[in-house]
Amino acid sequence: MNLIHNIKKNIVAVLGMAMMIGLSVWSLTSEGTENSKAVTPVEKAEPALYWYSVSSSNTLGAQLNSTPQTKSESMPGGSKQITNCQDELEANCIVGFATPQSPGSPAPSNPAEDHRINQSNN
Template sequence: MNTKSFNRKTWLGAMFTFVLVAVLGLTFAFKPAKPAVEKKVQPSLYWYSISPTNTLQAQLNTSPQTKDDSMENGANSLTNCKDETPKVCIIGYDSEQTLGTSIPSSVANDHSIRFSR
């Protein structure tokens, strides 16, 4: 057996193995980190029922609370609406409002709970 050929094959095999391990190591070492999922904090609002003429009918809570707390099965449920349709069931404001005031034509999702299907 030719030892020069054997040594060259051994050396090439070792180098190939080293390169393969190095490439795999670098691939996993510099794998991009997953972006942190930021949970949006819901605002605490005063919630109002709406009349058929789209005006504020009645204030439903005396201290501000979030949308999740106000929905059915929430910590302080104010409605049985499940937020499934485009039509607004109750609307929330950052401050107390005057009853009879018209509601805006477009309402932010976190400031409204919409009717169930």
Template sequence: MYTKSFNTKKTWLGAMFSFALVAIMGLTFAFKPSDSSANNKKVQPNLYWYQISSSGTLQTQLNSTPQTKDDSMPGGSNPLTSCEDQTAADCIRGYETVQTIDDIAPAPADNDHRVRFSN
């Protein structure tokens, strides 16, 4: 009888230990910081935006105060174009410094520096 009682206690202790271990692991994963896109979102640079001619020269400067690509597109806080950034051809390009009008447009640094024509 002593042995049976001892085995029953070992079984209950083992079950309680297993439950506690699973609960601790569950809480650890529940409160682990997530890799949310808000934390990893790339910050867009504030740029001066220019229209580009079909020959590749800079035309009109569209803003006097630098702003982001999202702000410059339709639905942004200060839309400068009706282009929706959907094709290969650039509609407007952004630069970190003021450029000279009618000069050949320098290549944009990356996609945050261009808005493409709508389909």
């Protein structure tokens, strides 16, 4: 009889502890799913550039566009296509710069991926 009296006396404390444990578990598991959804790759925006042809002697040729445009826009199938190069080989076909350049200047030896369109394989 004494045991039942003690349980009745402490029922609020026992229920409170059970609720705290339950809420803690729920909080930890829901936090984990939110974090897994939050990890999404961020695409880097392509820079808009002035594009120049590159000669076999690695010098800049004529400027191919009058206003800056991205690599995707400049390639075959792009909205502002300025080259037929497919970006398949290692040799540069055209290179892009943030500011206008002088034709006849040396072309960069290793421009960034989004600053070059390489020659086609055919």
